[in-house]
Amino acid sequence: MTTTTQTISSFHFLKNPWTPTTTQTILRPMNRTIRAAASVRSLNRKPLQKGRNLSIEAIQTIQALKLAYNNDKSLLDQVFRSKFSRLLKFDMTAVLRELLRQNHCLLALKVFEDIRVEHWYKPKVLLYNDMIQVMASNGFIEEVQLLFRYLESEITGDLQFKTDEFNQLLATLISFKLGGLVMECYEWMKSVVVGCEPDRSTFKLLVKGLESIGEFELSVVVRQDAYKFYGESLDFEAEEEGIAS
Template sequence: MTGVAQCSSSWVDVKLPPRASCPAQTWREQRGTRMVVIEMRDRSKNRKPLQRGRNLSIEAIQAVQALKRARQHNNSSDLHQVFNSKFRRLLKFDMIAVLRELLRQNQCLLSLKVFEDIRRESWYKPQVLLYAEMIQVFAENGLYDQVEYIYLSLKREDCLEPDIEGFNAVLKSLVSFKLIGLVMDCCNLMKAIGCEPDRSSFRILINGLEAIGETAASGIIRQDALKYYGDLDFLEEEEITASPISRRSNTICTQF
């Protein structure tokens, strides 16, 4: 039995098996001849979104391993050589992947050196979410002096985007580790660059500050919230979205 099939906008003769053997095919009758239409699936619809800065290439894995070995030997010349021979030859997304992998492994001081090297790249653009991730990791490891250094680096960035999601993540980390001075300074920084706090910002600040007994700071933020929204009913609302930063999550996609 023969028929006609359509594939990529062209018609070709094909041998057709009995109808019962091909239940998935779409059959139709035309002038006594069976015809099957073969439709090509668009594979692009099945592709998962790329998560840049997350997936490690072979070169990035080798760079991580080489950096850790040089760090363990505590030899500054070896570390400098690894940066020149391994790290600085990577593509920019591999560089970010190396940074995040070092953060995931709690290689804090080494990741800070990597971050400072990235900031010297011509393509570098400051991303608040990346700063938030670093602040979270360093604070978890009790490196509060470095947390302050990282925050001050964020504050000194030129052309900082008013990224409310990123700043909310920074505020959440600073509040959770009781870094009240940096919390209040971050609020002023947001206003200075035109990043208006939203309801989530005020919930993080007011509820978080009151939970750790910082009623004076919370009172100042309450007054600001009243100016923005007129009431504070939204403080009782529950957050329905997950925290934007989680080192074990694959949802962060930093674009440079």
């Protein structure tokens, strides 16, 4: 009898081996699932877009400015005093860029004019380029001229400018067939005050760009300057033939 009992107990033990507790069985797959889900989310997460990570204060200011501008422009100054002037530097710039993105050109211009009087303000050619591009795209050519004069008044020997930034501005002006402003900008680059002489890419951009908008006389002037800087090493005809072939 004793032998039979031992045999049955041993058989029962082999048939039903020890298994982990309920807690252990559940926690392990859950942890793996959580880690996997987090990994998938991190892969799918999109980077923040520049200028779009607006603070609550910036969003409220934009809404108040647009409301006043569309319904009662006499309230604009009050909104600027009560809301915009209290924003941080980053938020002020974010408001300007968001208004430009929404093509609120005249309101964006007023915001920029307020930014210009801030103690921390320094002129940035690329910001001017963005504003000019938006203004010109919406047909505000007089405002483009105004912005151009603002930039002209801010060019001093105390600031450092980069040739590639002015090249972008030149390309924008050419794209809107503003030949006169193109040549003014080019003259700025040659001046000692700006301190960023035109390079090979500048001359190529100007010659081809001016000719593309029918400004052949201006293109001749730039070609002559290019030969003074680089001599025969800057052969536009050879480059154009190479591109065509």
